Amino acid sequence: MSLADSPGTGRGSTPTMKDVAQAAGVSVKTVSNVVNDYEFVSKATRGKVNKAIEELGYRVNVPARNLRLGFTGMISLAIPDLAMPYFAQLSSLVIEEAKKLGMRVLVEPTLYSREGEIEALHGSQRSMIDGLIYSPLELGMDDLDQLRVDYPLVVVGERIFSDQFDHVATENVEGAKHATAYLINTGCRRVAVIGTHPGEKLGSAALRLEGYRQGLEEACLDYDPRLVAPSRMWHRIDGVNAMNALLDQGIVPDGVVALNDMLAAGVLHSIQMHGMSVPDDISVIGFDNSDDSQYLSPSLTSISPGLKAVARLSVRVLKDRINGVQPLNTKEGEHVFRKVSSSLVVRNSTRALPGNEIAV
Amino acid sequence: MSLADSPGTGRGSTPTMKDVAQAAGVSVKTVSNVVNDYEFVSKATRGKVNKAIEELGYRVNVPARNLRLGFTGMISLAIPDLAMPYFAQLSSLVIEEAKKLGMRVLVEPTLYSREGEIEALHGSQRSMIDGLIYSPLELGMDDLDQLRVDYPLVVVGERIFSDQFDHVATENVEGAKHATAYLINTGCRRVAVIGTHPGEKLGSAALRLEGYRQGLEEACLDYDPRLVAPSRMWHRIDGVNAMNALLDQGIVPDGVVALNDMLAAGVLHSIQMHGMSVPDDISVIGFDNSDDSQYLSPSLTSISPGLKAVARLSVRVLKDRINGVQPLNTKEGEHVFRKVSSSLVVRNSTRALPGNEIAV
DNA sequence: TGTATAATTTCTATCGTTAGAAACGATAGT
């Protein structure tokens, strides 16, 4: 009472079920019955109640309902950095997907810190969410027991592989293999790869490099270490630098697989600054199919990791876990492991396939 | 009961205050007193309770507390599109700022639709939030009464100007003026502007163009319509096209104010493709100081709109309204109107100022 | 030792909702 009426809280008094009940001359339970579409409510009462609801402008108090029901209708999405296009896009898709299933999303940027990632798992927001979609960057295979939480959890990404958790990953290996094969199919014979992380065994860089190797192998081309340009960061400038390094050494590939689109943008720039043309002299293919890849010049052929499917799957699996139903077609006790298939989006930074215009 | 215990809900049973009280052999109120740092709790009891809390792994149930207290500790942030870098960055900063003040943020992308924006104001999440930070794109001055809601609201952006709402805006006019003046100070005499929206009176494009005019005027340079290149969209490719159009007509400026960084990136590209150099032949300055402006080649001088300050201010004002305190130094009944000052971030796409190395 | 006072702790109602169980009319079967 004292709280609700306290002056200057800045909120008008919202009508409750009790008010509606009073106005309609029925009990609270009846109002609840109407609101929740309980079968046995007479047409007359339903009408009275709805009229009262209309007149008072009543809306259910979601937190109160949730308290009673024991869930909150909110899930959390923990990502390293919301300002990164990749994660911004993922968040956007997860929010959209969750909305379709009647859930809300609390985005939690962990800001590249271990503590942030652990906090997302065990922090105080725990009680306000029904489940968590978790995309770790710092935590790895050594931290599996941190992940053993007592609420529904879906892991996203390539840092952790374990059959103890539901997991949605992207086709990094297959995607990079596809990219490499496509370049070879369009006539490239010296395909470089930009942005590798030497020594890394897990994570996108390693997996994408592996795909590159498989692509070469399947085409019976040799793996040439001189065509592999490492770069720790994956910003545009790193693409410029890595490609400059190659070209300035006199190593001139006829195709480039950049491990993400920002690198690819830099590669385009470097090639053009060296007086060569894309795709006539060198074809370039990126990874992520980020929003602006279509706005580069030339527009960038890229591997689309199917972020939409990642969002869709992870939200659905999480929702199933929350509802206690076995997700997808897993057996009791089993966990989901799904790789979302990537696809090649052909634009103008690669040459046409010989013989036909349609991409593989 | 039936709910909490129902099998397969996927959540372990969380201990409540009652459990803690039982374990510590005290009453629930005492536990509450300990948790909320009530003054008059004996050291001994406090110890017992804390021990029990520790042992049971108790955490307060936030929704329950919120129900009792009448607020939720959550605010909503309504933006057009989370996948847009500008809004992703804003969201990121708002989340960070809110966290500092103990609040959580529900990001609500309105997806460029009127309904989405109205839903954000009047939708069902209403009861789960304490207030709203609102960045409209579709709603304008004709929709002021939609904005008259009965909960705390802070408007962000340049679509709406009214003294009936708390409002945080960015210095569009001043920023563009600053950019223009800076180019002139470094020796430019024919400064072009890229990305205008002819006919628009409100919104960033119009305000930034106004700043450009003021900059010229103050330097006693004539406004030359031929140096004004419109572009409805503000993507990289639009910058390429607009700048190409200029150069191909033989209109060669010595400085360019691009109305955002993506346009600027395109402008850089166009200039370089025309065989000219930045900044030696043409200086380029962008707007937004987006994350990747530093990774362009050359790195881009840009106006930073002070998004961080926007986030900071809007969150603080909102928090004050929620708490019923008069925000900033406004008088009772008055509303906040604050323009966040922009700043010039000098990089390598502009020449040095004559006479000194330090920027204005 | 008795009582006033202060320091602690407990009791209990409440936030807005849901839902099992009980109560109430009305209709139907015998």
Next chain:
DNA sequence: ACTATCGTTTCTAACGATAGAAATTATACA
């Protein structure tokens, strides 16, 4: 007319927390 049955509505106890008021214990002062 008397109970059985069904549809409909109300009663009441939760969900997990907070907080005013009451009750208890400890301390101080006369």
